[in-house]
Amino acid sequence: MVAIIGTGIIPFGRHLERSIVSMAMEATRAALDDAEISKDVIGACYFANALGGMLFGDTTIGQNLTAALGMKKIPVVNVENACTSGSTAYYLARNAILAGECEVALVVGSEKMCVPDFGLINSGATELDTLLGMVTPAGFALRAQRHMHDYGTTPEQMAMVAAKSRAHAVLNPIAQFRKIETVEQILAGPMIADPFTRSQCCPIADGAAALILASDAFAEKYARAITIKSAVLTSGFYDNPTDLVHWQSDYYAVGLAYEKAGIGADDIDVVECHDAFTLSEILHYEALGLCEEGQGGDFVAGGQASLGGFTPVNVSGGLLSRGHPISATGIAQIVELVTQLRHEAGQRQVEGCQTALAHCMGGDKMGDTKSCTVTVLSK
Numbered sequence: 001m002v003a004i005i006g007t008g009i010i011p012f013g014r015h016l017e018r019s020i021v022s023m024a025m026e027a028t029r030a031a032l033d034d035a036e037i038s039k040d041v042i043g044a045c046y047f048a049n050a051l052g053g054m055l056f057g058d059t060t061i062g063q064n065l066t067a068a069l070g071m072k073k074i075p076v077v078n079v080e081n082a083c084t085s086g087s088t089a090y091y092l093a094r095n096a097i098l099a100g101e102c103e104v105a106l107v108v109g110s111e112k113m114c115v116p117d118f119g120l121i122n123s124g125a126t127e128l129d130t131l132l133g134m135v136t137p138a139g140f141a142l143r144a145q146r147h148m149h150d151y152g153t154t155p156e157q158m159a160m161v162a163a164k165s166r167a168h169a170v171l172n173p174i175a176q177f178r179k180i181e182t183v184e185q186i187l188a189g190p191m192i193a194d195p196f197t198r199s200q201c202c203p204i205a206d207g208a209a210a211l212i213l214a215s216d217a218f219a220e221k222y223a224r225a226i227t228i229k230s231a232v233l234t235s236g237f238y239d240n241p242t243d244l245v246h247w248q249s250d251y252y253a254v255g256l257a258y259e260k261a262g263i264g265a266d267d268i269d270v271v272e273c274h275d276a277f278t279l280s281e282i283l284h285y286e287a288l289g290l291c292e293e294g295q296g297g298d299f300v301a302g303g304q305a306s307l308g309g310f311t312p313v314n315v316s317g318g319l320l321s322r323g324h325p326i327s328a329t330g331i332a333q334i335v336e337l338v339t340q341l342r343h344e345a346g347q348r349q350v351e352g353c354q355t356a357l358a359h360c361m362g363g364d365k366m367g368d369t370k371s372c373t374v375t376v377l378s379k
Contacts, residue, residue, distance in 0.1 A: 001216045001227055001228065001229075002094045002097045002098060002213055002214070002215060002216070002227075002228045003213070003214055003215075003216060003219035003222070003225040003226060003227050003228065004211055004212070004213055004214075004225065004226045004228065004334070004338050004377070005034075005035045005037075005104075005212050005213070005214045005218075005219050005222045005224075005225050006031040006032060006033075006034040006035025006036075006037070006210075006211065006212030007030075007031055007034055007209075007210070007211055007212075007334075007335040007338050007339070008026075008027040008028060008029065008030025008031030008032075008033075008034060008209065008210040008211075008335070009027055009030065009174060009207075009208070009209040009210070009328075009331075009332055009335045010023055010026050010027050010030075010174070010207055010208050010209075011173075011174040011175075011176070011207070012174065012175075012176050012205040012206070012207035012322055012323035012324075012325055012328070012332070013114075013176045013205055013206065013207070013323060014114045014205070014206060015112070015114070015206040015207070016114060016206075018112070018206060019112070020049060020052055020058075020061055020110045020111065020112050020208075021061060021064050021065050021068055021110070023110045023112075023206065023207065023208035024047070024061075024065045024108050024110035024208045024210070025065065025068055025069060026208065027108060027110070027208040027209050027210040027328075028065070028069060028106060028108055028210045029069075030210065031106070031210040031211060031212050032212065034212070035212040035214075035222075037104070037212065039069055039070065039071050040071075041104050042071055042074060042104055042105065042106045042212075043074060043101070043102025043103055043104050043105060044074055044075045044076075044077070044093065044096055044101065044102045044105045044106070045062055045065070045066050045071065045074060045075070045076045045077070045105070045106045045107075045108070046062075046076075046077045046079060046089035046090070046092050046093040046096075046105060046106070046107050046108075047061060047062025047065060047076060047077070047078050047079065047089065047108050047109075047110075048078075048079045048080070048081075048085035048086040048088065048089040048107075048108065048109035048110075048327040048328075048330075048331070049061050049062075049078065049079075049080065049085065049109070049110060049111060049327045050080050050081075050082060050083075050085045050111060050326040050327045051111060051112070051113065051326065051327075052111075052112075059078060060076075060078055061078065061110070062076040062077065062078045062108075063076050063078075065108065065110075071106075075101075077089070077092060079092065079327075080327075081362060081371050082326070082362030082363040082370060082371060083274065083276070083324075083326050083329060083330070083360060083361060083362035083363070083371075084233070084330055084360045084361065084362035084371045084372065084373045085109060085326060085327040085330070085362070086107075086109030086209070086327045086328055086329060086330035086331035086332070086360075087233075087330025087331065087333070087334070087358070087360045087373035087375070088233055088330070088371070088373060089107050089108070089109065089327075089330075089331070090107045090211060090213070090231070090330065090331060090334065090373075090375070091231050091232075091233045091373060091375075093105040093106075093107045093211075093213050094213060094228055094231050095231075097213055097214070097215050103214060103215045103217070103218045104212065104213070104214045104215075104218060105212075105213045105214075106210065106211075106212060107210065107211040107212075107213060107331060108208065108209070108210045108211075108331070109208065109209055109210075109325075109327040109328040109329070109330065109331040109332075110207070110208035110325075110327065110328060111205075111206065111207065111208070111325035111326050111327045111328050112206045112325075113204040113205060113206060113324075113325055113326065114204060114205065114206050136276075136364065137192050137193040137196060137201060137277070138193045139364050140193070140196070140276065140277040140279060140280060140364060141192075141193035141194060141195065141196050141277075141279075142244060143244045143245065143279055143283070144158065144195055144196065144277070144278075144279035145194070145195065146244040146245050147244075147245050147279060147282065147283070147294075147296075147297075148195070150245055150294065151245075151294035151295075151297070152297075153282065153294075153296070153297035154297060155187060155195045156183055156187070156301075157282070157297035157298070157300060157301050158195060158196075158200060158278040158279055158282065158297070159183045159186040159187050159197075159199075159200065159278065160183055160300045160301055161200070161275065161278035161281045161282065161300050161305075161320070162181065162186045162199045162200050162278050162320055163180075163181055163182060163183050163186060164300065164305060164306050164314075165275065165314060165317050165318050165320040165321040166178075166179065166180055166181045166199075166317070166320075166321055167180060167306070167307075168306075168307060168314060168315050168316065168317050168318070168321070168348060169316070169317025169321035169322060171307075171315075171346070171347040171348035172315075172316050172317050172321075172322065172348060174322070175316065175317040175321050175322045175323070176203060176205055176317075176321065176322055176323035177203070177317070177320075177321040177323075178317075178321070181199055185199075186199045186200065196277055196278065196279075199320075200277055200278040200320070201276075201277055201320075202275065202276045202277070202318075202319035202320050202323070202324040203320075203323050203324065204323070204324060204325070205322075205323030205324060205325045206325055207323060207325035207328045207332070208325070208328050209328045209331040209332040209335050210331065211331055211334060211335070211338075213228075224342050226337075226338045226341050226342065226377050226378070226379065227377065227378050227379075228375060228376075228377060229260070229261035229262075229263070229355075229376040229377060229378050230256075230257045230258075230259075230260035230261040230374075230375065230376045231257075231373070231374075231375040231376075232253045232256045232257045232260065232372075232373065232374045232375070233253075233371065233372070233373050234249050234252055234253045234256070234371070234372050234373075235249065235370060235371050235372075236248070236249045236363075236368030236369050236370050236371070236372075237249060237252070237368050238368050239368075245283065245293075245294075246283075246286075246287070246293075247283065247287065247361065247368055247369045247372070248368050249361070249368050249369045249371070249372040250283070250284065250287035250288075250359075250361065250369065250372055251287050252372075253359075253372040253373065253374045254287055254288055254289070254359070254374050256374075257357070257374035257375065257376050258289075258376070260376075261376040261378075263355065263376065264289070265288060265289030265290055265311075267355050268288070268290075268311055268355055268356065268357045268376075269311070269312075269340075269350055269352065269353045269354055269355050269356060270311070270312050270313075270315060270337065270340050270350040270353050270356045270357075271284075271288065271290070271311060271312070271313045271314070271356070271357050271358075271359065272313075272314055272315075272316060272318070272333035272334075272336050272337055272356075272357075272358045272359070273288070273313060273314060273318070273333075273358075273359040273360075274319065274329070274359060274360045274361045275314055275318040275319050275320050276319055276324065278320070280361075281296075281300070281305075281313065281314065281318070282296030282297055282299075282300065283296065284313075284359055285299050285300070285305065285313070288357070288359065290304070290305070290310075290311050290313075291304070307348060307350065312350050315336070315340070315345070315348045315350060316332070316333075316336040316348070329360065330358070330360040330373060333358040333359075333360060334358050334375065334377070337356040337357075337358055337377055338377065340353045340356055341353055341354070341356055341377060341378070341379045342379075353379075354378060354379050355376065355377070355378045355379075356376070356377045356378075357374065357375070357376050357377075358373075358374070358375050358377070359372075359373070359374050360372070360373045361373075
């Protein structure tokens with residue numbers, strides 16, 4: 001087993017004056033302080049960044065970070081894997097510790113997206129999906145329309161996901177959007193891609209998050225250590241491009257994570273999942289087994305995904321309200337869950353939380369996702 005002994009995160013938002021490295025340094029120092037260890041203890045660094053090479057021409061930002069922090073002679077791995085970049089770095093760091101390559105590893109995700117003339121993120125300018133107009137909002141909107149057609153999911157139910165997100169974010173001091181929005185206000189917002197209005201689409205952001213992972217032997221003295229029960233990374237199947245209401249990689253990764261952890265959906269006390277759009281969260285409810293297929297709209301409408309519900313989802317505010325600096329997101333999800341499992345989440349604390357699950361996906365493609373990560377954590 002591997003444990004998480006330290007976490008660090010900075011508020012997500014517009015940090016126009018900050019660099020990728022400066023944000024990463026702040027998050028890393030916070031994680032080192034939380035773990036109460038020196039930087040000299042770190043045996044490897046796994047650094048996630050998705051856009052630095054494209055925007056700034058730098059593909060070795062991890063080495064820039066370790067040099068700035070005075071970490072010498074350790075292996076540094078730079079990771080880019082779309083929205084799962086951060087959670088993939090975490091997956092690799094855990095595997096390195098399990099393999100005996102190091103006892104303690106630093107995992108960092110840092111991203112700058114609030115950049116002038118940045119433009120729209122698509123799924124690859126030369127891919128058929130994009131050439132046919134399936135840029136990110138349109139592709140997810142198509143899935144939403146199909147879910148509404150097949151299962152009777154309503155625009156109001158999808159808007160409830162965003163309303164829940166805002167209500168949770170009010171309780172999270174580092175969330176980007178911390179103002180209550182009603183379902184009526186959300187539905188009345190500017191239309192982005194039918195049925196998604198603006199508040200149903202996650203905002204871009206700058207931000208960074210960090211984790212300190214350690215072997216069981218090293219973590220023995222840490223009363224606040226959180227155990228990693230399982231960690232899974234899969235890539236898409238792409239078997240059925242006409243199936244718009246199931247991401248096969250979701251179902252496969254979730255099932256594998258449950259099997260490796262020796263648990264089922266009923267054992268999960270809190271979830272952080274990839275709610276890039278409101279329909280995404282509804283599809284993830286179903287893949288996670290929190291409700292039956294097609295019943296995700298009813299699940300959120302019944303309050304089961306809210307704080308105090310059967311399985312609270314995205315109590316942090318999620319991508320919709322915390323913001324989505326791509327490579328920091330998967331790590332930020334785990335930071336939130338560690339906080340929950342330590343029972344240090346204050347007003348947003350899930351009562352009696354003992355087992356938690358983080359889910360992240362990257363690169364929506366007709367038929368499936370390009371990558372999916374799932375991890376199960378326990379106190």
